[in-house]
Amino acid sequence: MLTRTRVQTQEELKEAFRIRTEVFVQEQGVSPEIEIDEHEEAASHVIVSYDGRPVGAGRVRQVEDVAKLERICVLAPYRKHQAGAAIMAELESIARERGLGKAKLHAQTQAAGFYSKLGYAADGEEFMEDGIPHIRMIKKLD
Numbered sequence: 001m002l003t004r005t006r007v008q009t010q011e012e013l014k015e016a017f018r019i020r021t022e023v024f025v026q027e028q029g030v031s032p033e034i035e036i037d038e039h040e041e042a043a044s045h046v047i048v049s050y051d052g053r054p055v056g057a058g059r060v061r062q063v064e065d066v067a068k069l070e071r072i073c074v075l076a077p078y079r080k081h082q083a084g085a086a087i088m089a090e091l092e093s094i095a096r097e098r099g100l101g102k103a104k105l106h107a108q109t110q111a112a113g114f115y116s117k118l119g120y121a122a123d124g125e126e127f128m129e130d131g132i133p134h135i136r137m138i139k140k141l142d
Contacts, residue, residue: 002083003052004090007045016045016057023073030130035071043070046090048083056083060091060103067095067141069105088118092141101141109133 007013017036024030043059058072069091074083095103107115109126112135116122120137127134 001051002081002086003049004086005047005049006090006094007047012047013040013045015054016047016059019047019054019057019075020071020073022075024071027076028132030132034130039070044091044094046087046094048074048086048090050078050081050083055081056087058087058091060094062098062100063104065100065102067091067098067100067103069095069103072105084114085118088115092139096141102138103141104136104138106134107137109135112137 005012007016020035021032024035025032039061040059043061045057045059047054048056055078056074059070060067061070062068069088072084072087072091074087092103104123105115105120106129107120112122115137118139120139122135123138124136
């Protein structure tokens with residue numbers, strides 16, 4: 001069973017960082033120096049747990065009048081359990097509560113199909129970010 005948690009404590013934030021480090025740094029080779037960045041305090045973070053175990057994380061922050069969804073990741077054994085969709089739903093809920101009508105993200109191109117199924121559309125050309133091919137995607141929020 002999946003549960004969504006909006007990060008409120010330092011312990012929960014450390015858990016989000018642990019998941020992100022496992023996925024982005026250990027699995028994908030992103031530099032640890034850039035994974036945890038200067039935007040952490042300004043962002044709202046979420047964790048998704050599967051049967052009580054934290055397995056996914058993401059964050060959202062406001063950039064001008066748009067919700068920027070970032071650092072969305074799920075531990076490898078849980079990627080077929082709808083954890084990613086649960087993260088996205090919670091981040092979009094936060095954006096709507098803030099009155100933001102549009103969301104954007106930089107999708108790793110291998111994950112673009114996942115975001116398309118959630119209503120995101122490619123916006124622009126593929127580009128490299130942290131050595132990984134990405135594409136900007138946007139969605140109008142209801």
